[in-house]
Amino acid sequence: MKNTLKNRFIEAAKIIKNARTLVITAGAGAGVDSGLPDYRGDKGFWKSYPMYEPLGINYYDAANPVHFSNDPAFGWGFYAHRIDLYRRTTPHQGFFLLQEWIKRYNMEYFVVTSNVDGQFQKAGFPEDKVYEIHGSIHFLQCLRPCSDDIWENTENIPVDLHTMRARKILRCPHCGDVSRPNVLMFGDFSWISRRSDQQGNNFRAFLKQCPSPLAIIELGAGTAISTIRNMSETLGRKKGAVVIRINPRDYHASPPHISIPCGALEGLQGINRF
Numbered sequence: 001m002k003n004t005l006k007n008r009f010i011e012a013a014k015i016i017k018n019a020r021t022l023v024i025t026a027g028a029g030a031g032v033d034s035g036l037p038d039y040r041g042d043k044g045f046w047k048s049y050p051m052y053e054p055l056g057i058n059y060y061d062a063a064n065p066v067h068f069s070n071d072p073a074f075g076w077g078f079y080a081h082r083i084d085l086y087r088r089t090t091p092h093q094g095f096f097l098l099q100e101w102i103k104r105y106n107m108e109y110f111v112v113t114s115n116v117d118g119q120f121q122k123a124g125f126p127e128d129k130v131y132e133i134h135g136s137i138h139f140l141q142c143l144r145p146c147s148d149d150i151w152e153n154t155e156n157i158p159v160d161l162h163t164m165r166a167r168k169i170l171r172c173p174h175c176g177d178v179s180r181p182n183v184l185m186f187g188d189f190s191w192i193s194r195r196s197d198q199q200g201n202n203f204r205a206f207l208k209q210c211p212s213p214l215a216i217i218e219l220g221a222g223t224a225i226s227t228i229r230n231m232s233e234t235l236g237r238k239k240g241a242v243v244i245r246i247n248p249r250d251y252h253a254s255p256p257h258i259s260i261p262c263g264a265l266e267g268l269q270g271i272n273r274f
């Protein structure tokens with residue numbers, strides 16, 4: 001059989017129909033088809049956030065907890081903008097196809113994602129089936145932190161889009177200091193990983209009892225921060241497991257794993273045709 005894109009879709013569809021457990025591993029590329037930025041390189045970041053270009057601030061600089069202590073309104077500006085964007089975003093059809101397959105083929109399932117955007121839950125995946133390895137932007141913690149408390153963010157935070165400064169600064173209800181999103185930032189030594197660790201424990205308990213064979217669908221996981229790819233590859237070494245890697249750039253996968261060189265939505269729709 002020739003290794004055309006169509007044949008790869010057919011092969012992937014066969015693996016999924018035969019699987020009794022599905023693990024979905026997702027990186028930044030998973031949400032691009034919903035219109036979300038994946039911050040590829042400084043140019044990519046400044047395309048989404050042109051106001052940071054004259055300041056010489058790239059993604060690594062913006063996503064840094066130092067701003068919350070030095071200049072909370074500026075620190076909050078970037079995150080408040082993203083929270084609003086993720087709340088307004090409708091997840092693309094690919095998220096719903098995954099749920100259809102889970103139902104149709106009666107599979108056990110779990111989602112592992114490095115995205116902090118909450119899009120899987122927004123698309124209808126239950127909270128207890130998602131492992132957010134870098135936390136969730138929709139939860140908050142104390143900047144200090146004065147305790148290991150994590151709480152849901154239900155506030156709207158207006159942002160001045162010219163200066164990227166937040167017009168409101170959220171505070172810790174316990175000590176009154178600044179609060180921050182419960183996500184792992186760059187150069188971050190105060191992220192409280194308790195919520196994510198609990199999800200990780202749930203995932204590992206799930207892996208111990210889930211039935212074989214296992215299919216892993218990896219969506220838009222890049223090589224720059226390779227946590228998600230490593231996770232897929234580790235799972236793919238289990239007996240009978242197959243990784244279906246959907247990625248427009250870093251798509252290499254060695255047999256028996258399947259490489260699908262396209263975006264998440266196109267890849268999932270392609271598989272759905274068979």
Ligand SMILES: [Zn+2]
Nearest residue numbers: 142146172175
């Ligand atoms: Zn506090």
